[in-house]
Amino acid sequence: MIHYRKILELRAEGISLRGIATSTNHSRQKVTEIIDLAEKKELVCPLDEIMTDVWIEAFLYPEKTLEASGRQPLDFDYIHQELAKPNVTLSLLHHEYEAECRTNQKIPYSYRSFVRHYSKYADKHKATLRIRRKPGEIMEVDWAGSTAFIIDRDTGEKLKAYVFVATLPCSQLSYAEATLSMDLQSWIRVHNHAYAYFGGTTQIIVPDNLKASVTKHTSQELILNPTYREMAEHYNTVVMPARVRAPKDKSSVEGSVSTVSTRIIAALRNTQCFSIDELNEAIEQKLADFNQRAFTRKQGNRLSAFETEEKFALSPLPATPYKLSVWRTAKVRPDYHVSVESMFYSVPYEYINRQVDIRLSETLVEVYFNHMRVASHKRLYGKFGQLSTMRDHMPDNHKLFVDQTPEAAIEWANSIGSCTLKVIEYILDTAQIEKQALQSIFSLKRSERKYTKYEIERACKMVISLTQRPTVKSIQTLLKNNKKNDAEQTLKQNTEMTENNYGFTRGASYYGGEDK
Known part of the structure; x- marks a missing residue:
């Protein structure tokens, strides 16, 4: 048996290689090999009591024990390196090891011995044992x-x-x-x-x-x-x-x-x-x-x-750290808003009375329904009761009301015709309170649901020809009357066309009688 412990202790005392070889009765080449291998594996004095010659030999030459059995030796460094990869296990490595042994016509170790030898290697040579835990997992x-x-x-x-x-x-x-x-x-x-x-x-x-x-x-x-x-x-x-x-x-x-x-x-x-x-x-x-x-x-x-x-x-970090967000639930109010910390944020009016999830971050308020985002707002701070309302979330009649400004009224009138524009400009110029004028114009704009642009323009033209003080009420009356007159005229024309189309029908006069 080689005196591994004595060789390392003499070297630590500063004895020359020649002196160590003479004292232990080993060649200088063998002494140099043992000392270099111990330095490479960081085995230095003082040595613990458990580090006997047998222990040191197994530590410096782990393959000796395996080779003596006549079995295929194990590449522990390869095994340790492969275990660090995702989804690689000792069971898989043992299966590959068995396949290699069959190719080389060697006797493989059983799985139990395979694991035991690797465990001993990892305990001695590595700080971690990868049987139980994978790195970065x-x-x-x-x-x-x-x-x-x-x-x-x-x-x-x-x-x-x-x-x-x-x-x-x-x-x-x-x-x-x-x-x-x-x-x-x-x-x-x-x-x-x-x-x-x-x-x-x-x-x-x-x-x-x-x-x-x-x-x-x-x-x-x-x-x-x-x-x-x-x-x-x-x-x-x-x-x-x-x-x-x-x-x-x-x-x-x-x-x-x-x-x-x-x-x-x-x-x-x-x-x-x-x-x-x-x-x-x-x-x-x-x-x-x-x-x-x-x-x-x-x-x-x-x-x-x-x-x-x-x-x-370890996987790389994202470009920015995660920013905290808080999730809450709320019911959409009849005014198609949700209340968050005494602030109000709109959602599409179709979700009124629905339960929604709300994600709060430092800068955003996001509303989700069935895991689908339906609204996003910049988060409000400061005085309680503030509203963040998006026009697209409103019903059509609310959009008309919100859009009531003098500029919007003139733009709408211009899209109808010149006579309508004159009427709108007159109402805006003569009204004592702008809001009152806008409400009257809003009432006229709602007439567009029942009447065409041509009908509105014709009614405005008739009002201008009849009076210098046109009102929305008079225009609405004309629209109603014109609609009724148009319907009667259409009915009369249809009747005449029917009589003309069926002129071949023989009446009483045809037979010498009198038409009644």
Whole structure:
């Protein structure tokens, strides 16, 4: 057996290669090979008690044990690298390994031995083991059970601060931030900051079943908070909440919460912070120490494991962080408006008395019906009771009323004819109150529903010829009379045409009698 431990210890004491070879009775070439390999794999003195010659040989030459069995050796670096890819599992890699063995006429390892050998390799050589977690796949999030405090400058009162924790299970890298509330707005904000801290997004978020993330979670149905679902869609990730009363579903963050409570919250128990920003600065320093703290049973730390094992697998961040929006429901009022924080926004009048969903952001108010957007408004701020009404949302008669301005009246009259224009100009010029004149003109405009433009223009021409003071009432009377006269004239013409068309009918005169 080669004296691996003695070779490394003598080298650490500064003994030359010739001296080490003489002391251990090994060739200088073999001694040089062992020392170079140990330096490459960062195996340095002092060595732990468990690092016997057998342990060191298995660490430096893992393939020796496998080759001695006569089976096809395993390429552990390849296996570890392939497991980082989406949808690649040890079962798939073992299947490919078996196919390669059949091609090379070698004896393959069973799946159980395959997994066991890889586990030993990963425990010794890598900071993470990819059997359970894939890099960049999951981010587990939760609130810490313990709370921090800030001090009110005016009263000296201690105010609770709630600590949010996010953990990447593969590398165990964690993020922590304190907030003064656990409401939805704080929940979304800390998620934005967590993704910014990690520098990318994961495929899945695993939260607890708090109201800010989950509305309803049963074995048959899962309903997410609409805002939280929208945030996940913005980051192109999927929310998979832990089962109710099943903390093992997010065991990594549960463990990190416990450690963070000790290493950060408890460590800051004697630190006086007078604002949430000061507290988060202190947490940031403790968090850096926490993530750079060496593993107890593995080489490296959380940050180094993240940099080498997981960072590459994260999806890129969107161009802009998610902007918080809040969802509400409302019933469309009879005036085709919805009330939002004492402000009123219009929707198409066809949705009167319908239940709609409303999405509120800092700048926009969007109204949805059956997941389809039917209205969008710029959000109103300031004095209560303001209205945002779009003309397209109004019924036709409301549009006519809203459109009543002197300019619009003249434009309409000009589209009818010159006589109508003279009448409208006269009414506008002679009215004592503009609103009264516009109401009269509006009444005349509504006549367009029953009468053609030609009929309105003819009535205005007749009014002008009869009086120098035309009124809307006189025009409406003429329209009615003209309509009646036209109908009588048409009926008479039809009768005459009927008699002419049927002249071959023999009357009494034909037979020598008298027509009655």
